[in-house]
Amino acid sequence: MERKRLIVVGAGMVARRLVEALVERGATAQWDVDVFGEESRPPYDRVALTSFFTVADPDELLLGDQALWRAPGVRLHRNARVTGIDREARTVTVHGKQEHYDELVLATGSYASVPPVDGADLPGCFVYRTVDDVTELRTWVRDRGQQLGHPARGVVIGGGLLGLEAAGALRELGAECTVVEFADRLMPVQLDLAGGQALRRLIEGLGVEVRTSTATTSVRTGRGTKKVGRMTFADGETIPADVVVFATGVRPRDELAREAGLEVHPRGGVMADEACRTSDEHIWAIGEVACIADRVWGLVGPGYTMAEVVADRMLGGAAAFTGADLSTKLKLMGVDVASFGDAFAAKGGSLEVVYADPLAGVYKKLVMSDDASTLLGGMLVGDASAYTSLRPMVDNELGSDPAAWLMPDGVEPPSTGALPDTATVCSCNNVSAGTIRCAISGGECTDLAGVKSCTKAGTSCGSCVPLVKQIVNAELESQGITVSNALCEHFDVSRSELYEIVAVTGIGSFSELIEKHGRGSGCDICRPVAASILSSLGRGHVLDRENARLQDTNDHVMANMQKDGTYSVVPRIAGGEVTPEGLIVIGQVAAEFGLYTKITGGQRIDLFGARIEQLPAIWKRLVDAGFESGHAYGKSLRTVKSCVGQTWCRYGVQDSVGLAVDLENRYRGLRSPHKIKLGVSGCARECAEARGKDVGVIATDHGWNMYVGGNGGFTPRHAQLFAEDLTTEELVRAIDRFLLYYVRTADRLQRTAPWIESIEGGIEHVRDVVLNDSLGLGEELDAQMAAHVENYADEWAQTLADPEKLAQFGSFVNAPDTPDPDLAYVEERGQRRPAGPVVIAGTELSVRTKEVSA
Amino acid sequence: MSAALVPEAAWIAVCTVDRLWIDRGAAALVEGEQVAIFRLADEILAVGHRDPFTGSNVMARGLVGSRGDVPTVASPLHKQVFDLRTGQCLDDPEVTLGRWDVRVVDDVVWLRRGDA
Numbered sequence: 001m002e003r004k005r006l007i008v009v010g011a012g013m014v015a016r017r018l019v020e021a022l023v024e025r026g027a028t029a030q031w032d033v034d035v036f037g038e039e040s041r042p043p044y045d046r047v048a049l050t051s052f053f054t055v056a057d058p059d060e061l062l063l064g065d066q067a068l069w070r071a072p073g074v075r076l077h078r079n080a081r082v083t084g085i086d087r088e089a090r091t092v093t094v095h096g097k098q099e100h101y102d103e104l105v106l107a108t109g110s111y112a113s114v115p116p117v118d119g120a121d122l123p124g125c126f127v128y129r130t131v132d133d134v135t136e137l138r139t140w141v142r143d144r145g146q147q148l149g150h151p152a153r154g155v156v157i158g159g160g161l162l163g164l165e166a167a168g169a170l171r172e173l174g175a176e177c178t179v180v181e182f183a184d185r186l187m188p189v190q191l192d193l194a195g196g197q198a199l200r201r202l203i204e205g206l207g208v209e210v211r212t213s214t215a216t217t218s219v220r221t222g223r224g225t226k227k228v229g230r231m232t233f234a235d236g237e238t239i240p241a242d243v244v245v246f247a248t249g250v251r252p253r254d255e256l257a258r259e260a261g262l263e264v265h266p267r268g269g270v271m272a273d274e275a276c277r278t279s280d281e282h283i284w285a286i287g288e289v290a291c292i293a294d295r296v297w298g299l300v301g302p303g304y305t306m307a308e309v310v311a312d313r314m315l316g317g318a319a320a321f322t323g324a325d326l327s328t329k330l331k332l333m334g335v336d337v338a339s340f341g342d343a344f345a346a347k348g349g350s351l352e353v354v355y356a357d358p359l360a361g362v363y364k365k366l367v368m369s370d371d372a373s374t375l376l377g378g379m380l381v382g383d384a385s386a387y388t389s390l391r392p393m394v395d396n397e398l399g400s401d402p403a404a405w406l407m408p409d410g411v412e413p414p415s416t417g418a419l420p421d422t423a424t425v426c427s428c429n430n431v432s433a434g435t436i437r438c439a440i441s442g443g444e445c446t447d448l449a450g451v452k453s454c455t456k457a458g459t460s461c462g463s464c465v466p467l468v469k470q471i472v473n474a475e476l477e478s479q480g481i482t483v484s485n486a487l488c489e490h491f492d493v494s495r496s497e498l499y500e501i502v503a504v505t506g507i508g509s510f511s512e513l514i515e516k517h518g519r520g521s522g523c524d525i526c527r528p529v530a531a532s533i534l535s536s537l538g539r540g541h542v543l544d545r546e547n548a549r550l551q552d553t554n555d556h557v558m559a560n561m562q563k564d565g566t567y568s569v570v571p572r573i574a575g576g577e578v579t580p581e582g583l584i585v586i587g588q589v590a591a592e593f594g595l596y597t598k599i600t601g602g603q604r605i606d607l608f609g610a611r612i613e614q615l616p617a618i619w620k621r622l623v624d625a626g627f628e629s630g631h632a633y634g635k636s637l638r639t640v641k642s643c644v645g646q647t648w649c650r651y652g653v654q655d656s657v658g659l660a661v662d663l664e665n666r667y668r669g670l671r672s673p674h675k676i677k678l679g680v681s682g683c684a685r686e687c688a689e690a691r692g693k694d695v696g697v698i699a700t701d702h703g704w705n706m707y708v709g710g711n712g713g714f715t716p717r718h719a720q721l722f723a724e725d726l727t728t729e730e731l732v733r734a735i736d737r738f739l740l741y742y743v744r745t746a747d748r749l750q751r752t753a754p755w756i757e758s759i760e761g762g763i764e765h766v767r768d769v770v771l772n773d774s775l776g777l778g779e780e781l782d783a784q785m786a787a788h789v790e791n792y793a794d795e796w797a798q799t800l801a802d803p804e805k806l807a808q809f810g811s812f813v814n815a816p817d818t819p820d821p822d823l824a825y826v827e828e829r830g831q832r833r834p835a836g837p838v839v840i841a842g843t844e845l846s847v848r849t850k851e852v853s854a
Numbered sequence: 855m856s857a858a859l860v861p862e863a864a865w866i867a868v869c870t871v872d873r874l875w876i877d878r879g880a881a882a883l884v885e886g887e888q889v890a891i892f893r894l895a896d897e898i899l900a901v902g903h904r905d906p907f908t909g910s911n912v913m914a915r916g917l918v919g920s921r922g923d924v925p926t927v928a929s930p931l932h933k934q935v936f937d938l939r940t941g942q943c944l945d946d947p948e949v950t951l952g953r954w955d956v957r958v959v960d961d962v963v964w965l966r967r968g969d970a
């Protein structure tokens with residue numbers, strides 16, 4: 001069969017889904033698919049655009065598997081704007097050249113529309129639609145703040161969904177912010193007056209000023225500049241404004257269609273039928289540019305449905321777009337807002353059940369059928385926890401008193417079993433409860449991750465994930481499959497459960513633990529876990545003979561084993577601060593024992609190539625000079641990285657080195673599920689890379705900002721803001737509790753970032769536990785940390801004082817001082833390294849070296 | 855060492871039992887060969903000390919455990935698990951540590967190269 005060519009104009013969210021659907025259905029066997037997009041990036045998650053204020057790397061927003069763009073038959077053209085359509089010749093113009101199509105799909109999305117206000121094009125005025133918009137806005141706010149010497153004053157015009165997202169983003173950037181809305185309330189499309197007012201109070205509580213029923217008449221320059229400086233309202237009032245964001249709505253990008261003479265709706269949007277076909281039978285329109293059933297559908301969910309429809313049509317199918325769920329749930333600056341179904345009781349003859357608590361800032365409304373049995377829709381402000389359970393129930397019988405759903409401790413959400421198969425669980429991707437159940441019962445998937453990838457449920461806005469998870473687990477259970485989180489073959493419980501067992505029972509040894517709660521004699525998985533738990537809880541010292549058999553060789557000899565069986569030695573250099581005398585001792589020790597010396601990535605010095613029998617002598621020298629173990633071997637605190645800070649740096653606003661040293665000395669030796677790293681920067685320039693650490697601290701003019709959940713490694717994560725402007729005392733307490741809550745509940749070898757993600761309620765929950773003591777654990781955790789600090793002693797100094805333990809360092813039981821005769825070294829760049837080839841990219845590179853003796 | 859204590863010519867005395875910690879290995883140098891000795895709760899076993907995967911002499915420093923009923927040691931470098939009774943690697947049938955016979959006479963541990 002001759003191959004045909006499908007051209008897609010626009011490389012946005014919906015275009016991507018179309019290509020994905022085509023590839024999945026094998027359409028690329030017949031079609032060459034060419035996607036032309038004007039932006040410089042592959043399709044990214046516009047819905048999550050606001051997160052770009054904190055993630056820094058726009059690639060984190062890219063959608064799905066990038067391999068899609070390398071699939072046979074698929075081509076993505078970036079920086080490629082389509083400037084014209086010739087319907088007769090069936091070509092489009094790109095970079096002045098004609099490209100032929102057999103079928104053409106318009107997926108050009110929308111413009112952010114700017115109202116005809118004087119001065120709306122001044123430098124400092126922005127819209128909020130693309131990654132580039134956000135990048136520019138971000139730079140402007142930062143630079144302007146520095147030039148002015150105070151935080152930039154921001155104004156967002158438009159109090160709808162986008163406007164409030166933009167306001168949140170400005171706050172995140174440290175700008176002051178006013179939201180100006182023409183209607184009498186915020187989010188007029190989703191909320192009624194009472195809901196809008198509740199939202200207003202919550203938003204104002206976050207330090208954002210709100211003006212409703214206000215029309216903007218002009219934006220003007222500041223005195224003596226050509227940049228935005230003021231703005232004026234219809235009532236004549238003028239307010240200062242250093243940055244203005246227009247979020248007054250979107251307008252479909254239908255200009256290509258207009259010029260090509262396609263039918264276009266008077267209010268904008270390319271007219272298309274149920275098949276998404278326009279007035280030209282070879283041209284289709286999907287996503288925000290399409291006007292179907294007399295309206296444009298400004299959400300991504302309906303756009304995805306349209307993409308699926310067109311993919312089906314390309315293969316000769318008869319799928320149709322028959323409308324979509326416009327329910328929305330948002331978290332704006334931490335405030336929950338949701339609106340679903342017939343939220344405005346537009347159908348008439350319905351009952352409204354309302355719950356409002358102005359003090360708590362909560363407003364909830366359910367729209368019910370006239371007999372109060374069937375749920376028609378609703379809106380939730382301030383607390384949208386019921387959303388995931390309620391939305392799929394729309395048009396179904398609620399089964400209990402509607403008022404009960406609205407109470408603060410509402411009804412227990414019904415078991416998901418009550419949810420009909422037809423109920424839409426994921427509205428972004430139009431996935432029903434039945435589809436999810438089938439994926440499990442048909443054996444296609446066996447867990448949440450599998451269901452997400454095969455049904456796409458939960459892969460867009462993510463708000464349905466808790467519900468999807470419940471359905472998946474219920475379905476698995478009904479099949480008799482239990483979800484195992486057993487540690488290993490010797491223990492049926494997870495690490496955190498084992499921790500609770502040890503904490504509650506007071507068990508103090510591994511033998512007792514495995515005898516009572518496990519089987520066999522343990523292994524390299526459960527033994528170190530038990531050792532770590534016993535140590536975290538202050539039971540049994542890491543060096544005890546009973547515990548020795550639980551430790552990895554690294555913990556056992558308190559050094560890191562290298563590939564040839566020798567060890568590395570890392571003395572603690574708290575905060576990276578070291579005296580010249582200290583440096584000299586390290587140098588002397590290294591020279592004396594012939595150790596290879598290197599500065600680590602953790603701001604300290606590593607000495608490599610120490611034989612096991614040399615470790616005590618090396619440490620004797622180091623301990624005598626005032627050094628102690630750096631725990632480079634432990635699943636415990638590693639380093640607290642610092643920048644030089646206020647003491648020397650002209651920008652520093654706090655003593656970052658001092659704090660780093662104090663923190664390192666406080667948490668040294670604390671055993672944990674995985675290693676823990678901290679960082680402290682003296683100002684927002686962040687030279688200590690604190691946001692790449694499990695706990696990052698960044699100095700502010702008023703104190704310290706605390707970040708959590710960062711790491712480097714294979715899956716790097718940026719730490720997220722946890723609390724702002726803490727005093728040193730508040731900070732230390734928050735870190736104490738954060739670390740111990742992690743130690744208590746995390747899984748084996750789980751760093752803080754995946755731990756936070758895995759925990760029900762995520763970072764919000766952790767914040768509640770740590771800052772608001774929501775579980776009432778505070779005192780216990782504080783006491784546990786106090787005991788840790790109190791009982792800390794240097795493991796190496798203790799070892800040197802214990803002859804029995806020292807005897808463990810002999811190389812051979814029958815020849816304790818004989819070096820391993822097989823060790824061999826060569827010299828390279830003036831130091832020793834293990835003999836053996838240097839392998840570079842698979843080929844052996846011979847290195848000219850000099851033999852030296854072990 | 856008095857000759858009366860030597861039961862057979864091929865056996866070599868290595869150390870007293872109390873030098874070995876339960877469930878923790880120790881290396882021994884036996885006529886130029888490196889042996890890893892493990893004292894378990896009720897027996898002492900010995901295998902080769904050289905990790906066949908890396909060529910480094912480290913096995914005595916691995917973690918002791920069990921797989922089913924088999925007493926095991928895991929290489930401290932890349933964690934492959936070996937049967938302590940035979941030296942056989944449980945993750946790769948091609949690889950073995952070799953084994954040593956162990957005897958305890960009057961609290962002294964004796965080793966002899968095993969045939970398996």
Ligand code: SRM
Nearest residue numbers: 560568599600601602603604606632638711712713714751
């Ligand atoms: C020595 C050092 C490399 C260097 O020469 O600079 C190093 C060496 C090792 N790293 Fe590292 N890492 C070193 C800094 C880092 C850093 C940089 C930092 O701390 O700022 C990172 C990224 C930051 C982070 O941890 O998030 C880092 C991320 C890792 C990871 C990935 C962790 C993750 O969460 O994905 C591993 C693998 C693991 O722990 O499972 C790892 C594992 C290792 C091991 C333990 C691998 C091993 O099992 O042998 C190496 C031990 C060497 C030794 O014997 O001391 N190393 N490693 C650095 C020691 C720092 C120190 O002073 O203690």
Ligand SMILES: Cc1cc2nc3c(=O)[nH]c(=O)nc-3n(C[C@H](O)[C@H](O)[C@H](O)COP(=O)(O)OP(=O)(O)OC[C@H]3O[C@@H](n4cnc5c(N)ncnc54)[C@H](O)[C@@H]3O)c2cc1C
Nearest residue numbers: 010011012013014037038046081082108109287288299300
């Ligand atoms: C900040 C923000 C938050 C949002 N939050 C939500 C939300 O929570 N839930 C929700 O459902 N929706 C939300 N939306 C709306 C959602 O992003 C859109 O519905 C969705 O992106 C529409 O997809 P699309 O593919 O039709 O258009 P787009 O994603 O806009 O893609 C269109 C692409 O086509 C390109 N293009 C246009 N013309 C041409 C041309 N002539 N040649 C080449 N390329 C061209 C554009 O540059 C653009 O990249 C939000 C939008 C924003 C901006």
Ligand code: SF4
Nearest residue numbers: 600601606712713714
């Ligand atoms: S990056 Fe890899 S090779 Fe380098 S020190 Fe870390 S673990 Fe070792």
Ligand code: FES
Nearest residue numbers: 426428460461462
């Ligand atoms: S509802 Fe948005 S991802 Fe499921």
